[in-house]
Structures are given as structure tokens and as C-alpha cells.
Amino acid sequence: xSLRSKDLTGIKDLSAExxxxxxxxxxxxxxxxxxxxxxVPALRGRTTVNLFYEPSTRTRTSFEVAAKRLSTDVINIAIxxxxxxxxxxxxxTAKTVLALxxxxxxxxxxxxxxxxxxxxxxxxxxxxxxxGTNEHPTxxxxxxxxxxxxxxxxxDLEIAIVGDILHxxxxxxxxxxxxxxxxxxxxxxxxxxVPDCLKDLGVRIYTDMNAGLDGADVIMxxxxxxxxxxxxxxxxxxxxxxxxxxxxxxxxxxxxxxxxMHPGPMNRGIEIASEVADSSRSVILDQVTNGxxxxxxxxxxxxxxxx
Amino acid sequence: xxxxxKNGRLVDPSQKIDDICDVLIEDEKIxxxxxxxxRGKGQGAKEKREHEPQGFDExxxxxxxxxxxxxxxxxxxxxxPGFEYKETIKTGTEASVxxxxxxxxxxxxxxxxxxxxxxxxxxxxxxxxxxxxxxFPIGAITKGQRGEELAELGMMFDAGCVAxxxxxxxxxxxLVMRRALEYSRIRKxxxxxxxxxxxxxxxxxxxxxxxxxxxxxxxxxxxxxxVMIARDIALAxxxxxxxHIAHVSTKGAVELVRLAKKRGIADIxxxxxxxxxSITEAAVAGYNTNAKVNPPLRRKEDLEAxxxxxxDNTIDVIATDHAPHHKDEKLGEFDLAPxxxxxxxxxxxxxxxxxxxxxxxxxxxxxxxAVNPSRILGIRKGTLMQGSDADLVILDTHVEYTVDTASFRxxxxxxxxxxxxxNTRPFATISKGRIYTWD
Numbered sequence: 065x066s067l068r069s070k071d072l073t074g075i076k077d078l079s080a081e082x083x084x085x086x087x088x089x090x091x092x093x094x095x096x097x098x099x100x101x102x103x104v105p106a107l108r109g110r111t112t113v114n115l116f117y118e119p120s121t122r123t124r125t126s127f128e129v130a131a132k133r134l135s136t137d138v139i140n141i142a143i144x145x146x147x148x149x150x151x152x153x154x155x156x157t158a159k160t161v162l163a164l165x166x167x168x169x170x171x172x173x174x175x176x177x178x179x180x181x182x183x184x185x186x187x188x189x190x191x192x193x194x195x196g197t198n199e200h201p202t203x204x205x206x207x208x209x210x211x212x213x214x215x216x217x218x219x220d221l222e223i224a225i226v227g228d229i230l231h232x233x234x235x236x237x238x239x240x241x242x243x244x245x246x247x248x249x250x251x252x253x254x255x256x257x258v259p260d261c262l263k264d265l266g267v268r269i270y271t272d273m274n275a276g277l278d279g280a281d282v283i284m285x286x287x288x289x290x291x292x293x294x295x296x297x298x299x300x301x302x303x304x305x306x307x308x309x310x311x312x313x314x315x316x317x318x319x320x321x322x323x324x325m326h327p328g329p330m331n332r333g334i335e336i337a338s339e340v341a342d343s344s345r346s347v348i349l350d351q352v353t354n355g356x357x358x359x360x361x362x363x364x365x366x367x368x369x370x371x
Numbered sequence: 372x373x374x375x376x377k378n379g380r381l382v383d384p385s386q387k388i389d390d391i392c393d394v395l396i397e398d399e400k401i402x403x404x405x406x407x408x409x410r411g412k413g414q415g416a417k418e419k420r421e422h423e424p425q426g427f428d429e430x431x432x433x434x435x436x437x438x439x440x441x442x443x444x445x446x447x448x449x450x451x452p453g454f455e456y457k458e459t460i461k462t463g464t465e466a467s468v469x470x471x472x473x474x475x476x477x478x479x480x481x482x483x484x485x486x487x488x489x490x491x492x493x494x495x496x497x498x499x500x501x502x503x504x505x506x507f508p509i510g511a512i513t514k515g516q517r518g519e520e521l522a523e524l525g526m527m528f529d530a531g532c533v534a535x536x537x538x539x540x541x542x543x544x545x546l547v548m549r550r551a552l553e554y555s556r557i558r559k560x561x562x563x564x565x566x567x568x569x570x571x572x573x574x575x576x577x578x579x580x581x582x583x584x585x586x587x588x589x590x591x592x593x594x595x596x597x598v599m600i601a602r603d604i605a606l607a608x609x610x611x612x613x614x615h616i617a618h619v620s621t622k623g624a625v626e627l628v629r630l631a632k633k634r635g636i637a638d639i640x641x642x643x644x645x646x647x648x649s650i651t652e653a654a655v656a657g658y659n660t661n662a663k664v665n666p667p668l669r670r671k672e673d674l675e676a677x678x679x680x681x682x683d684n685t686i687d688v689i690a691t692d693h694a695p696h697h698k699d700e701k702l703g704e705f706d707l708a709p710x711x712x713x714x715x716x717x718x719x720x721x722x723x724x725x726x727x728x729x730x731x732x733x734x735x736x737x738x739x740x741a742v743n744p745s746r747i748l749g750i751r752k753g754t755l756m757q758g759s760d761a762d763l764v765i766l767d768t769h770v771e772y773t774v775d776t777a778s779f780r781x782x783x784x785x786x787x788x789x790x791x792x793x794n795t796r797p798f799a800t801i802s803k804g805r806i807y808t809w810d
């Protein structure tokens with residue numbers, strides 16, 4: 065089996081089988097990462113370009129490590145707003161990158177739909193590393209991988225996702241992926257950040273954190289983007305923490321063996337208490353490690369389609 | 372020049388004619404309408420006296436086709452001066468004539484803004500020289516369309532503006548809108564409202580709902596349009612000014628206008644555009660920038676409500692909101708692409724579907740696309756009455772064709788209707804004394 069598309073633009077476009085394939089492939093690569101020599105020659109001679117229009121440390125680094133472990137050459141291009149000021153269009157930039165010999169373009173952009181636009185207009189494989197408030201598919205895949213590692217399954221798990229769902233590309237991708245694999249989802253947060261219409265996808269919505277966490281197998285916390293404050297979505301970070309911050313007392317509402325996840329970077333004391341973030345139930349660092357294996361799988365599989 | 376159009380089915384609601392007629396045109400005016408067979412009852416028509424016409428420069432056989440007053444489009448963007456790379460008065464009016472439209476009202480969001488009589492005069496002069504159809508400028512309500520101080524409405528009116536609007540933007544300040552509606556009464560001028568509460572639309576780029584959330588695009592709720600319409604109706608009631616609501620797109624907006632008309636509280640008219648009764652927000656899927664328009668494409672229930680509002684005459688006018696943009700501007704990030712649809716060359720084809728589907732009678736359609744806008748604007752168009760301008764369109768309603776944006780006369784190829792199958796388009800348009808036909 066292989067992927068149907070040369071690109072990974074989002075989880076929306078993947079089937080459950082394709083998600084399964086990526087996770088299986090990632091498991092193989094995770095073994096590789098445990099060896100002394102953590103590198104395979106799978107994509108030797110290929111070139112991966114990380115085209116980042118937004119500042120990112122962990123996702124870019126994770127993709128870079130993944131690409132290097134597959135033996136591809138990696139070029140990092142961080143586009144500051146200055147080139148936009150110079151007037152180069154996205155398509156021109158992408159064509160330039162292509163002319164430099166890119167086989168895979170990993171793109172992060174603040175506008176939703178940008179990877180889809182590139183995928184349609186250029187021949188290289190395009191991998192979405194986060195587009196606006198749309199999707200962050202590799203994050204969702206590494207979340208699934210981590211849950212599966214801890215719980216042995218995805219199906220029928222009760223997953224609570226807490227925070228700014230509306231603006232979170234991580235949450236969106238997680239929701240689509242988890243639903244495709246049969247999990248049950250509760251979304252928890254202030255009404256302005258958890259639109260009611262999401263119920264139509266088959267999820268439950270809570271404004272009350274305690275009720276939402278009741279009996280959960282997995283608690284996924286989202287980063288509160290501080291720039292949302294002052295725009296009226298919620299009155300203050302202080303009040304936010306009172307209502308939706310993850311404390312030990314709230315964790316106790318979930319199942320005894322519930323795990324705690326966060327895509328990072330965390331705002332300690334705003335969405336998550338330090339005692340929880342650093343507790344034995346936290347799998348936050350596993351997520352980071354698994355991210356490399358999952359991204360290796362994605363780069364490897366999209367290259368196969370392109371080949 | 373003398374033109375004779377024979378055998379067409381002439382429909383002119385202004386004279387209550389719907390019959391097989393011949394039309395005689397002389398010196399750019401309608402000379403006479405003749406009904407060949409003695410069965411017509413139209414007040415403006417005479418029974419035909421002679422057998423075959425003699426001494427005409429052009430004879431057009433319109434057998435099997437519709438002969439209508441040239442269409443009047445009261446909401447268009449010609450982009451000149453300032454944005455000639457998107458469209459010019461020349462290319463825009465060539466495109467409008469291709470769509471059977473012989474009169475257009477151009478919105479003032481040019482550069483510089485049409486907020487003073489100098490710009491108004493420039494547009495009129497340019498249109499006389501280079502335009503294929505009649506051009507009636509719409510002046511800005513406020514200086515620079517900034518929504519702060521009234522522009523020189525009186526002088527612009529005297530220079531030829533037929534209405535005032537800050538289209539593209541609302542007049543957010545209620546007091547400024549009140550003053551505009553009051554002041555415009557001096558010349559009984561029309562104020563056209565671009566109804567959008569910017570604090571609610573908040574930078575949104577498509578309709579708000581599950582689709583906007585799952586595409587990760589900022590949404591504009593229907594209520595951004597509706598609260599503004601409610602405000603403007605209240606202000607029109609207060610001031611007794613003449614209010615016209617541009618590009619109605621939501622079910623709630625139709626209901627507000629319907630209620631205001633029923634209660635008779637305000638002098639209010641309303642328009643919608645073909646895209647609001649033809650497609651929904653679903654067209655945005657895949658980040659299709661050609662489906663990005665303001666107000667945004669809405670849901671199915673809104674589309675149905677717009678059709679019902681046209682049917683019961685809550686909505687008086689169908690206008691295109693022709694908004695051409697350059698290819699490069701639409702080729703990129705959805706968030707950054709400008710809003711607008713190039714509408715001239717699909718308008719009649721899409722609108723005629725309403726007649727085919729039974730939502731409108733042919734008479735109603737012509738009222739909304741020619742008669743009503745002329746009446747609302749106070750211009751002597753939209754009629755084939757003897758002595759009126761020979762603005763006329765001959766429509767072929769049995770031509771199967773596929774919309775091909777590359778063949779648009781407009782510089783703007785930005786249309787979500789690329790590839791659509793339509794069955795109506797002009798066979799010929801007569802405008803400013805010229806006959807336009809196309810291969």
C-alpha cells in the first residue's frame with residue numbers, strides 16, 4: 065500500500081487506512097531511532113526544503129532531524145515578512161525553491177490553504193507543517209502515534225481536547241484524525257473559542273472543564289495564544305486558568321490511567337499547571353520524540369508517491 | 372443609421388408588451404414598434420402597415436429570440452481611474468455589452484475615489500469617448516470613503532452622479548449615515564448601503580459556519596450584514612431619505628427588507644447578485660479564490676431565501692457587482708486575495724435560469740434587470756418606448772454553451788462559474804448606435 069497523493073496537505077484528505085500506514089511506517093522508523101546509527105539511506109540524493117513563513121523551532125527542527133535521518137539534504141528557508149514586502153508572490157518563491165532542486169517542500173504559513181495552493185501548482189511533494197488555523201497534520205499523526213503507544217488503541221477512547229479549538233490547527237487535525245480512527249471526542253473551552261457548529265462533526269462540547277474531563281482517557285491541552293487576549297475571546301489569562309487550566313484536582317476527574325498531552329510550547333500557569341506538566345502522566349516529551357519518527361514516515365511515503 | 376429588427380419576441384414591461392414585434396430604430400432612438408399580426412394589445416405598439424421594410428442600413432432577423440430593453444446594471448466596478456490593470460472603462464463596457472448590459476453604474480472606489488465632481492466628470496467624459504455603453508457614476512458618500520465627513524454630494528449629483536455609496540465599505544458611523552440620508556433629500560438622491568458591520572465581520576473572508584471553521588478561514592456571520600440593514604432601515608425611517616441595500620446575501624436580510632416594505636416605514640429598495648442565487652459557500656472549498664466575494668457566498672437556505680425574495684419582489688434589482696481583478700491577485704493565499712467576481716458576462720445566463728426554473732416570470736426578470744434600476748436611479752433607460760434611447764438586447768435562449776473565462780471581454784477572468792453550462796446569452800446588443808454581435 066502507498067499514499068494516494070504526492071502531498072500531505074491535511075488529515076481531511078487522508079483515509080483511515082492511509083493514517084494506519086503512516087503510523088505503521090513510523091513504528092519502523094522509531095526502531096531505527098533507537099539504534100546506535102540512527103540513519104537510513106532511504107531518501108539519499110533527495111532534497112527537502114523547509115519553507116517556513118512563521119517562526120518555529122520545534123516543528124522545523126523535528127522535520128530537519130527527520131529528513132537528515134532519511135539521508136536527504138535539508139535546506140531551511142525562513143521567510144521573514146521582508147521578502148513579502150519585496151513583493152515576491154508565494155508561487156514565485158515556491159518555483160524558485162523548486163528550481164534549486166527541491167523534491168519535497170515542507171511549508172508552514174500563516175494563511176490557511178497555502179499548502180493546498182502549492183500542491184496544485186507545483187510538481188514537488190508538499191508537506192503541510194501548519195497552515196493558518198486550518199491543519200497541522202504531522203502533529204496529529206504524532207499525537208495518534210503517542211496515544212497508540214500508551215493505550216494500545218485509538219478506537220472508543222474518550223479524548224478531551226481543551227482550549228482554543230477555533231484557532232488551533234493542531235486541534236483541527238487531531239479531531240479529524242481521531243474521528244477517522246473511531247475515538248470519542250469532547251471539546252472543552254470558552255464558547256467563543258469552541259464553535260457550536262463543530263457538534264455537526266460528531267463531537268461533544270463542554271464549557272465546564274470538570275464535566276468535560278469526567279472519565280477521559282486522554283487529555284490534550286492546547287496552547288493559549290496570548291495574542292487572543294484582549295480580543296474579547298476571554299477576559300484574562302488569570303480567569304482562563306481558573307476555568308480551563310489543567311490542575312491536579314481536575315486531572316483527578318479523568319480516568320486513573322489518563323495521559324496528558326500538549327503540542328508545546330506550554331504556557332505554564334495559563335493553560336497547564338507545572339505539577340501536571342511534569343507529572344508521570346504527562347507524555348509531552350514522548351510526543352516530541354515520536355514526532356521525528358512520524359515525520360520520517362511522512363517524508364518517506366510522499367516521496368514514494370512522487371517517485 | 373436605421374435599423375430594423377424583425378420577428379423577435381419583444382418583451383417590454385414598461386409598455387406591457389409581450390409579443391412578436393418588429394422594432395424600427397432611427398438615429399439611436401426607438402422610432403416605432405410594429406406588431407405584424409393584428410393580435411397585439413400593447414399600448415405603445417402599432418399594427419404593421421407594410422410588408423417588408425425598405426431603406427434600412429441593417430436588418431436583423433430575431434426570429435425565435437427575445438428582444439428586450441438593454442439591461443441596466445446598477446452596481447459595477449470599472450476600476451478606472453487608478454486600477455487600469457484590473458479593468459478600464461473601455462474593457463469593462465465591452466464586457467457589459469457582451470452581457471446584454473447597456474447601462475452601468477460604476478462604484479466610486481477608484482483611485483482617486485470618486486468623491487468630487489472632477490472625478491465624476493472625468494469618468495463621464497472617458498465613458499463618452501471610449502465606452503461601449505452608457506455609464507452613470509455613483510459618487511462616494513464620504514470623502515475618500517473614509518466614513519468620516521460627507522463628500523460634495525450636491526455638486527457630484529449636478530455633475531452626473533446618479534446615486535451615492537461607499538461601496539466596498541460601510542458607513543460605520545451612524546451619525547454620518549444619518550446626515551447622508553438627510554442631506555441627499557435635497558436632490559432626492561439615492562443612498563446605496565454596503566451593509567456590513569465591520570466590527571462583526573472582523574476581517575472574515577468567507578461565510579461563518581462549520582465550513583469556515585474546518586477550512587481554517589475567518590468567518591463573517593450573516594448578522595454582520597443584517598444588523599447594518601436594520602440600522603439603515605431605522606435611519607431611513609428617521610430621515611425619510613431614499614435607501615437602497617446593495618448585494619443582499621442572507622435570509623435574515625431578505626426578511627428585514629420584506630418587513631420594512633410591508634410596514635411602509637421607509638423608502639427602501641434592495642438588490643442581489645447572480646452569485647447569491649446561484650452558488651453557496653461550498654464553492655470556496657479547496658480555497659477557491661474566485662469564490663471569494665464580499666458579502667461572502669452563504670448557505671443553501673440563504674440562496675433559497677434570495678430566490679423567494681426575488682419572486683415576491685422584496686428584492687427589486689439584480690445587479691452584477693462586477694468586480695474584476697488581475698489574475699496574479701487571485702493566484703495565491705486565500706486570505707490575501709481581493710474579494711470580487713467578474714460578473715458581466717455570466718449575469719443574464721445565470722439569471723435566466725430563474726425563469727427556466729419558474730422562480731421568476733420573464734417580465735419580472737426584465738423588471739429587475741432593466742426597468743426597476745432605471746426607475747430607482749431616475750434614469751431614462753430600461754424601456755423601448757417610442758423616442759427612448761435605442762438600448763436593446765436580442766437574447767438567444769436556446770444556445771448551449773460552456774462558460775469560458777478566458778474568452779471574457781473583461782480583463783477580469785475571476786469567475787467561479789468557469790465550466791458552467793448555460794443556455795442564454797446575447798445574440799446582439801445595440802448600444803450607443805452600434806450593433807454588437809459576436810462569433
